[in-house]
Amino acid sequence: MSTYHLDKILNTVINADCIEAMKQIADNTIDVIFADPPYNLQLGEALRRPDNTDVKGVYEEWDSFESIAEYDKYTKAWMQEARRILKENGTIWVIGSYHNIFRVGYIMQDLGFWILNDIIWNKTNPMPNFKGTRFTNAHETLIWATKNPKAKYTFKYEAMKALNDDVQMRSTWEIPLCTGNERLKNKTTGEKLHPTQKPEALLYRVIMASTNVGDIILDPFFGTGTTGAVAKKLGRQFIGIEKDTAYIAGAKERIAAIKVSSDETALEYSCKRKAPKVPFGAVIERGLIAPGDILYDEKKLHKAIVRSDGTLKMKNEVGSIHQLGAKAQNSVTCNGWVYWHFINEQKKLVCIDTLRELIRAEMGYVGE
């Protein structure tokens, strides 16, 4: 079996079955996979609105499977290849609806993927439930996972927070369906080119959260190329795989039309500088606390004497600020920096963390 040269397929769309195409990609080469596979909607008879007009569902041949067992077999086959080509520290996103996402998640766990989040994409403009027979189905689920629990994956926490007006980004995302000019049209009929084109805003968040500039994102079910379009806008590289040539033509035209700013500032993002590590010994070396000084907890229930080597002694126990803090509280862990206090010149009880902050400031670190 021939193997693709990675540079030759970067920023291109491969016209093939994704399982066959992925088989030609070397192991551990892809940073992130975004997969929007067939949902197996099993729609049955055509759906009509109360005014008797047709509801455009997904009736395409690519979305239909003979049975749920067939769907499972297919899911397992593409996912095994996806897992093999994903880097050890890479992540995979799979989007689906209630029709398939539970089976997808089950298969992912069976294959050894480690789930990081399930994201609810809450559609702000969902299609109504025309028959009034059940709740309006207003969301889809994205499963975000690593290859194994120990993976050191990319998560742009600070960038997500900055995108969200400085509030931690949650796992529920309010994003409208893809409509208006963003929606690709069939040039002859004027109808939607693709029944399930995803909104760029959704991919924007996925790509910003889990990749770095220059990373390779593979989408095995490329459709209209939403992943490629956003990857290009954000300075990432993509590999698309799609078996329908009409979708590929639409995707290529869409991506080619995107103009990207050449100013590097555009792609910079918030990234918290890690606070430098300061050992408790540094506080003693600088004379901020002297050997023999006494440290107390906030309520003065426990006290310990500071030794010259930076350890503490509390009754007969010796250990680090963290170990003795944990002992004092009968707990397994403790952040000694916030547990222990000293008495300052004004006879006030002050947390030793203020001394660590002094040292960090000397080192030029400015906290947030």
Ligand SMILES: C[S@@+](CC[C@H](N)C(=O)[O-])C[C@H]1O[C@@H](n2cnc3c(N)ncnc32)[C@H](O)[C@@H]1O
């Ligand atoms: C749910 S749609 C993806 C839509 C896409 N995310 C977008 O925004 O346009 C799934 C796509 O996968 C393609 N597809 C289905 N099975 C495939 C396979 N085995 N190999 C490659 N493409 C496949 C279909 O033609 C369809 O375009």
